[in-house]
Amino acid sequence: MRSLPQPAKYSPTRQILTLGDGIADPVEAADFPETILRFRNDRWAASVGLETLTDEQWIAHFGRFQPLPDNLPQPLAMRYHGHQFQHYNPDLGDGRGFLFAQIYDAKGRLLDLGTKGSGTTPWSRAGDGRLTLKGGVREILATEMLEALGVNTSKTFSLIETGERLQRGDEPSPTRSAVMVRLSHSHMRIGTFQRAAFERNEPLMHRLVDYALRNLYGEEPGDHPASQLLGRAVERIADLAASYMVAGFVHGVLNSDNINVTGESFDYGPWRFTPNWTPGFTAAYFDHQGLYAFARQAEAIHWDVAQLAISLQLISEAPPLIEALERFAELYPQALVRRFLWRLGLTPTTQEASAAFVELAVKAMIETQTGIDMFFHDWRAGDLRHADRYAGDTWDALRAAISDFAPSASRDHPYWDVDAPCSMHIEEVEAIWSAIAERDDWEPLHAKIAAIRAMGHAHGEPPAIA
Structure with missing residues (x-):
């Protein structure tokens, strides 16, 4: 979502369901003891026709997760795999979030409303499925700052305090809890394609590529849809890497399951803005090797995009994929100069x-x-x-x-x-x-x-x- 929001009428859709079974698991939201509205992003709510909701209606939809009209009948926890600090993990998925709704904006772009802290799912891996209130506040600050600095980022849409006391090992506990909703341009991660490749699921991979081209890039698939998608992703993701540098931003966890095929930044955990142009500055205390340090972000992101190319070999010959991937090395420095100026x-x-x-x-x-x-x-x-x-x-x-x-x-x-x-x-x-x-x-x-x-x-x- 590159431009400022434009007012729109509410236009629901269920495009995600065209991907068929196996892409996600239907789940139920947690039943929270309280729902105290702390932040609603009416600027972006207007872009999807939801700014007229009363606070009570807002809480009902984004704190209690009553379905929006004519939208998804039940939340969906997305399935995916991914490399975490470059080690493959096939046991991933939405562990404390889900896809709640899909909506078109005034420009006809397909947008997703997804959650963080909305309860456990089949992919929670013994986690509590919750979000600390501090984590939600930090995500508001990250997305607002990045948006202002021109970074293509998800938007923090809603933050509701939920009245639970959470235990965390990396901050004073017990701590306050919240559920957050973010507005983003799809939930299609590189890890989504990695999962299809890992399972050798060619029909699903074809559907994913077709879905991404049609719904996320607004293009008709051509003779070589896999390399067509990779080419578009390389363009967007190279620009994303450059925008991080010019903003002085360090994401902290640039795993392949945290890179969206639209080149939109999302999922803000241990992020930081570096005060100075310090190449070795890191955001995550557990990034002991500096894999995702400030000046290594483009390298890490390029590596992630290479995993997308590898995954797409399930349905494509290698040469056109290699050609598309190799453009990253040229596009990134061009984008860095363009954004710096x-x-x-x-x-x-x-x-x-x-x-x-x-x-x-x-x-x-x-x-x-x-x-x-x-x-x-x-x-x-x-x-x-x-x-x-x-x-x-x-x-x-x-x-x-x-x-x-x-x-x-x-x-x-x-x-x-x-x-x-x-x-x-x-x-x-x-x-x-x-x-x-x-x-x-x-x-x-x-x-x-x-x-x-x-x-x-x-x-x-x-x-x-x-």
């Missing part, structure tokens, strides 16, 4: 000159330990502010280089006049959560969301994939 508000010149400028800027940030958000804020549209922060030969070289680029945006928005840019580092995340945990004070969260959305408005629409 977009965040700066500059018009690209030649690819060679633009890439050299980006390399110079990254070098300067690393050498001087200048904050990523501060750099983009101060150098916006080539109109340097706070020049005293940028003294020395390294910055002098960048000043000379930036003069070759015309602005593609202005600094007219009031956001660009503030001294400090909007950021989302771990200290602020913890402060926002502390206000909720200690005083049940939700105002810092709401204020931060408003500030993030103002920043997003100032940045404008992200660049289109070339």
